[in-house]
Amino acid sequence: MRIGITNLKGGVGKTTISINLAVCFAHMGYRVCIVDTDTNQSSLKWYGARDESLPEVLAIGATDAKALNKAVDKLHKDHDIIIIDGTPSLSETTIPQIEICNKHKPNPQACKEQKAAGSSFWQLERHYPQKK
Ligand SMILES: Nc1ncnc2c1ncn2[C@@H]1O[C@H](COP(=O)(O)OP(=O)(O)OP(=O)(O)O)[C@@H](O)[C@H]1O
């Protein structure tokens, strides 16, 4: 399973959600990995400080699209759950992150509402045009 945590705003809890989900799944016995796409490396720093005696959660960094796709392909074999911690902007990894995790495309109505509200989320419409 692949879970992407993304929001175009900074400091809204993406990393907090990512690491808490990872720890919960690890305690349930799943093999979990976090892929940190943010250059602030918050998940990686958390991983570095985590006690090794706790249920294992791996974390690796991938801050460009190629590295992200490569990491997920490689991790897929040995991990039940891959959690991708997103960036606080529409970055190079945002669209790949959504594509990796979603079987379904973003809701066009949600994009429209975000656009009306002045959010840069509307840019996703270019990648996910509405079906006629
Ligand atoms: N549900 C919550 N309630 C209160 N505080 C929270 C909650 N989730 C996260 N925080 C706090 O908000 C701050 C930012 O959280 P976090 O680093 O997870 O956000 P982020 O979206 O990953 O930020 P960034 O975009 O900078 O990577 C942290 O100090 C965290 O402890």
Ligand SMILES: [Mg+2]
């Ligand atoms: Mg973060």
